[in-house]
Amino acid sequence: MAGSRTDSAAGPPPVFGSDLHLELRGPRLRAGLTDALREVVRTGRLAPGSRLPASRSLAADLGVSRSTVVEAYAELVAEGWLTAQQGSGTRVSARAEPQGAAPDAPRAKRDEPRLRYGVWTGAPDLATFPRSQWLTAARRALTAAPHDAFGYGDTRGQMELRTALADYLSRARGVYAEPDRIVVCSGFHHGLALTAQALRARGVRAVAVEAYGLDHIRELLADAGLHTPPLYVDDHGARIDDLARLRDVGAVLMTPAHQYPTGVALHPDRRTAAVDWARATGGLILEDDYDGEFRYDRQPVGALQGLDPQRVVYFGSVSKSLAPGVRLGWMVLPEKLVPEIETAKGNGDYMTSALEQLTLADFIASGAYDRHVRSMRLRYRRRRDQLVEVLRQRAPGSHVTGMAAGLQTVLELPRGTEGSVVQAASRRGLTIRGLAQFRYEVADCGWRLPERDALVVNYAAPSDSAWAGALDALCRVLP
Amino acid sequence: MAGSRTDSAAGPPPVFGSDLHLELRGPRLRAGLTDALREVVRTGRLAPGSRLPASRSLAADLGVSRSTVVEAYAELVAEGWLTAQQGSGTRVSARAEPQGAAPDAPRAKRDEPRLRYGVWTGAPDLATFPRSQWLTAARRALTAAPHDAFGYGDTRGQMELRTALADYLSRARGVYAEPDRIVVCSGFHHGLALTAQALRARGVRAVAVEAYGLDHIRELLADAGLHTPPLYVDDHGARIDDLARLRDVGAVLMTPAHQYPTGVALHPDRRTAAVDWARATGGLILEDDYDGEFRYDRQPVGALQGLDPQRVVYFGSVSKSLAPGVRLGWMVLPEKLVPEIETAKGNGDYMTSALEQLTLADFIASGAYDRHVRSMRLRYRRRRDQLVEVLRQRAPGSHVTGMAAGLQTVLELPRGTEGSVVQAASRRGLTIRGLAQFRYEVADCGWRLPERDALVVNYAAPSDSAWAGALDALCRVLP
Numbered sequence: 001m002a003g004s005r006t007d008s009a010a011g012p013p014p015v016f017g018s019d020l021h022l023e024l025r026g027p028r029l030r031a032g033l034t035d036a037l038r039e040v041v042r043t044g045r046l047a048p049g050s051r052l053p054a055s056r057s058l059a060a061d062l063g064v065s066r067s068t069v070v071e072a073y074a075e076l077v078a079e080g081w082l083t084a085q086q087g088s089g090t091r092v093s094a095r096a097e098p099q100g101a102a103p104d105a106p107r108a109k110r111d112e113p114r115l116r117y118g119v120w121t122g123a124p125d126l127a128t129f130p131r132s133q134w135l136t137a138a139r140r141a142l143t144a145a146p147h148d149a150f151g152y153g154d155t156r157g158q159m160e161l162r163t164a165l166a167d168y169l170s171r172a173r174g175v176y177a178e179p180d181r182i183v184v185c186s187g188f189h190h191g192l193a194l195t196a197q198a199l200r201a202r203g204v205r206a207v208a209v210e211a212y213g214l215d216h217i218r219e220l221l222a223d224a225g226l227h228t229p230p231l232y233v234d235d236h237g238a239r240i241d242d243l244a245r246l247r248d249v250g251a252v253l254m255t256p257a258h259q260y261p262t263g264v265a266l267h268p269d270r271r272t273a274a275v276d277w278a279r280a281t282g283g284l285i286l287e288d289d290y291d292g293e294f295r296y297d298r299q300p301v302g303a304l305q306g307l308d309p310q311r312v313v314y315f316g317s318v319s320k321s322l323a324p325g326v327r328l329g330w331m332v333l334p335e336k337l338v339p340e341i342e343t344a345k346g347n348g349d350y351m352t353s354a355l356e357q358l359t360l361a362d363f364i365a366s367g368a369y370d371r372h373v374r375s376m377r378l379r380y381r382r383r384r385d386q387l388v389e390v391l392r393q394r395a396p397g398s399h400v401t402g403m404a405a406g407l408q409t410v411l412e413l414p415r416g417t418e419g420s421v422v423q424a425a426s427r428r429g430l431t432i433r434g435l436a437q438f439r440y441e442v443a444d445c446g447w448r449l450p451e452r453d454a455l456v457v458n459y460a461a462p463s464d465s466a467w468a469g470a471l472d473a474l475c476r477v478l479p
Numbered sequence: 480m481a482g483s484r485t486d487s488a489a490g491p492p493p494v495f496g497s498d499l500h501l502e503l504r505g506p507r508l509r510a511g512l513t514d515a516l517r518e519v520v521r522t523g524r525l526a527p528g529s530r531l532p533a534s535r536s537l538a539a540d541l542g543v544s545r546s547t548v549v550e551a552y553a554e555l556v557a558e559g560w561l562t563a564q565q566g567s568g569t570r571v572s573a574r575a576e577p578q579g580a581a582p583d584a585p586r587a588k589r590d591e592p593r594l595r596y597g598v599w600t601g602a603p604d605l606a607t608f609p610r611s612q613w614l615t616a617a618r619r620a621l622t623a624a625p626h627d628a629f630g631y632g633d634t635r636g637q638m639e640l641r642t643a644l645a646d647y648l649s650r651a652r653g654v655y656a657e658p659d660r661i662v663v664c665s666g667f668h669h670g671l672a673l674t675a676q677a678l679r680a681r682g683v684r685a686v687a688v689e690a691y692g693l694d695h696i697r698e699l700l701a702d703a704g705l706h707t708p709p710l711y712v713d714d715h716g717a718r719i720d721d722l723a724r725l726r727d728v729g730a731v732l733m734t735p736a737h738q739y740p741t742g743v744a745l746h747p748d749r750r751t752a753a754v755d756w757a758r759a760t761g762g763l764i765l766e767d768d769y770d771g772e773f774r775y776d777r778q779p780v781g782a783l784q785g786l787d788p789q790r791v792v793y794f795g796s797v798s799k800s801l802a803p804g805v806r807l808g809w810m811v812l813p814e815k816l817v818p819e820i821e822t823a824k825g826n827g828d829y830m831t832s833a834l835e836q837l838t839l840a841d842f843i844a845s846g847a848y849d850r851h852v853r854s855m856r857l858r859y860r861r862r863r864d865q866l867v868e869v870l871r872q873r874a875p876g877s878h879v880t881g882m883a884a885g886l887q888t889v890l891e892l893p894r895g896t897e898g899s900v901v902q903a904a905s906r907r908g909l910t911i912r913g914l915a916q917f918r919y920e921v922a923d924c925g926w927r928l929p930e931r932d933a934l935v936v937n938y939a940a941p942s943d944s945a946w947a948g949a950l951d952a953l954c955r956v957l958p
Binding site for chain 1: 508541543544546547601602605606608610613614617618621622626627628629630631632665666668669695699802803804805806807825826827828829830831832833834835942
């Protein structure tokens with residue numbers, strides 16, 4: 001993709017021809033083409049004013065239908081990357097300036113003392129929240145809603161949202177989802193709390209968790225009266241064999257698509273082994289698919305849930321894809337568990353805003369959600385590439401590990417330096433966490449995690465304007 | 480409900496207006512509407528040639544989207560029941576001959592069983608939700624919000640909302656409120672669940688409740704591991720003296736402004752006695768001010784909380800004043816309890832939408848909330864007056880009790896008739912609850928509530944178009 005930049009000063013802008021390599025990824029051709037074209041413009045491979053090939057020629061070159069090209073052009077026109085004028089064809093918009101230039105050193109310095117590089121928050125780039133599109137969806141949803149949508153809703157959530165989610169999740173994440181088996185909740189915490197309550201009511205006493213993860217998730221389970229024995233985590237994800245050695249475990253909580261925070265995927269053999277364990281013991285797999293949409297090197301790994309929808313509780317939310325301030329999440333449940341979760345939730349929806357549910361339903365059904373996720377995927381991918389490249393140049397002793405995916409990565413440090421780096425970062429206003437804070441071992445688990453010195457870096461969180469400075473500050477505290 | 484049949488021979492067919500009751504059942508609105516309209520034509524309630532209302536008016540009357548009506552009309556045109564002609568609107572087809580029995584007297588009976596007069600739901604009139612004002616507030620709030628408003632928010636809720644609430648509650652309800660002692664939640668259930676968790680963590684083992692109230696509120700406390708001994712309720716509200724005889728009671732949950740559902744106010748002496756009890760024992764008063772804004776005969780009684788803000792947890796929400804579909808509530812807490820509730824809530828706001836909080840903050844600060852409450856107060860007052868008057872004329876054996884306040888009233892019945900009236904109502908499709916369902920006595924409480932035959936009537940819930948029919952149907956089942 002690293003073509004040379006067209007020089008628009010050297011004469012009339014050339015026609016953008018089929019000599020340009022466009023890599024189309026994903027199951028949906030149009031989306032893939034739109035992404036590829038947007039990237040070409042954004043990175044400056046095609047200069048402002050350049051004319052794009054006629055839709056018919058590009059379609060023939062790429063072997064796709066002409067309407068696919070026409071739609072991709074229309075979307076990029078709508079987004080402001082391209083302009084279309086009668087008689088003049090489709091051109092790169094004059095305001096489509098290439099982004100991602102080298103960080104401006106003096107500015108970064110000025111920002112440093114106040115910089116709060118909140119790399120531990122687990123939040124996406126909040127500056128990108130699609131405010132006007134969200135308001136458009138809210139207006140449409142509120143206008144169309146029948147009066148009874150404003151009442152105490154269906155315990156499972158608004159039907160409009162469950163229908164939109166069923167379509168989206170099966171399309172984007174390979175989840176086997178029907179509206180009747182989806183229960184809407186106020187995010188992952190709420191969903192997990194309801195599940196813990198239902199599991200306790202079933203008589204479950206323990207839920208296995210991964211040996212790397214978040215304290216407060218384990219605390220939530222413990223508050224519900226559940227033990228949380230850990231599973232060892234290596235380069236293939238959670239070690240499923242450990243489950244056989246644990247007693248009274250009725251469920252296992254995992255992040256199969258992208259282990260949090262180590263960033264590895266659960267090995268295919270272990271995916272199957274987890275399902276086998278669930279079938280053999282009657283246990284449940286709790287699949288936390290917190291950032292499944294974000295994979296940059298290839299197609300996202302589909303959800304584990306598709307392997308056995310009757311054994312897996314699938315959790316998702318908008319906290320990474322849109323913003324945590326919108327408190328909406330969802331569970332796709334085994335059929336038998338639906339009434340148990342409804343009992344835990346109560347007779348009516350006392351927790352999750354009906355108005356916001358209907359807004360998200362419209363946002364998904366109109367295609368705005370897909371567009372936003374695509375645009376974020378490109379943005380975060382660029383961030384990650386920049387992080388890798390800058391570290392290679394400025395901190396060769398450290399390196400990024402895990403898949404090219406998600407909103408965060410683990411940055412491996414030279415042995416024995418994690419504590420001092422975290423302290424130095426804190427002095428510079430970088431709120432960054434060492435990997436040690438995510439380790440979870442218990443006295444009798446029979447193994448020890450290897451010693452690792454590392455930082456968990458959420459490269460998604462800083463706004464574009466803070467990113468260059470944050471990156472610079474990070475490099476300064478690395479050995 | 481028993482309208483006379485339109486005589487199409489006596490002149491031009493009249494327009495089919497909102498006097499016709501259409502009962503929409505089932506999860507699919509369009510299918511329900513299509514069925515209901517087809518039934519109207521089939522049974523001859525609307526004569527051949529009659530014009531149907533414009534889709535926009537019918538949609539507004541029924542509280543469904545216009546496209547739902549348009550689609551239902553289109554389907555019936557396709558089926559031959561209706562005809563649509565440019566300039567002449569949608570009419571009953573000439574070949575849509577009435578089928579079945581004679582339409583007049585038997586018709587009313589046939590329709591009645593489908594009426595669902597949801598007087599037990601505890602909801603306000605959902606047709607009055609101020610959609611456009613809410614959207615205006617949402618637009619202003621989202622436009623003004625800083626980026627970090629979209630993140631995991633302050634555990635206590637958005638500062639903008641807490642500031643607006645502090646002003647509103649002190650002005651409208653006499654609550655001693657500072658933003659720092661307000662914690663936002665997703666409604667009363669959520670707030671009470673958090674409080675129950677904090678009380679358990681303090682070592683509290685029992686919370687006294689009123690002898691009339693809702694099952695699921697007591698169940699919520701029981702689920703949190705708390706006993707719920709009842710206090711006798713008479714015409715002066717909960718008998719506070721009972722508290723002295725109960726052991727291990729760390730708090731008492733009450734509805735002092737308007738006992739739910741009996742509709743009496745807590746006597747001033749008992750308000751003071753409750754505060755004295757709290758001071759003497761270190762206990763807490765949990766004040767559920769669910770409909771404090773709605774009093775029709777004089778100024779609302781101020782909140783009990785004002786008497787001793789360090790001993791009272793004040794709960795309010797928008798469920799009665801706006802709509803339950805907006806999941807927003809608030810607690811005003813004794814200073815010492817704030818960190819305990821924060822601990823129960825977790826490190827961040829994982830439950831309540833930041834966007835909706837900011838929208839409500841704008842809605843209150845702009846004065847739209849006050850205007851809406853005033854307009855609802857007039858509407859509900861008129862409903863209550865009509866109920867009293869119609870009963871006086873048509874069912875002199877029954878009468879309304881309790882204050883002229885709130886959204887519901889207790890309708891006293893002749894002795895021994897409650898069960899048969901509830902059954903008769905059910906046969907006519909009136910989902911109404913007898914007072915017996917709200918009674919709560921336990922074996923060892925040392926007293927018995929008096930025998931009372933009564934209905935709990937939520938006169939606020941029906942839409943304006945359903946109200947007359949609902950009132951009529953109610954009168955028919957009364958002795």
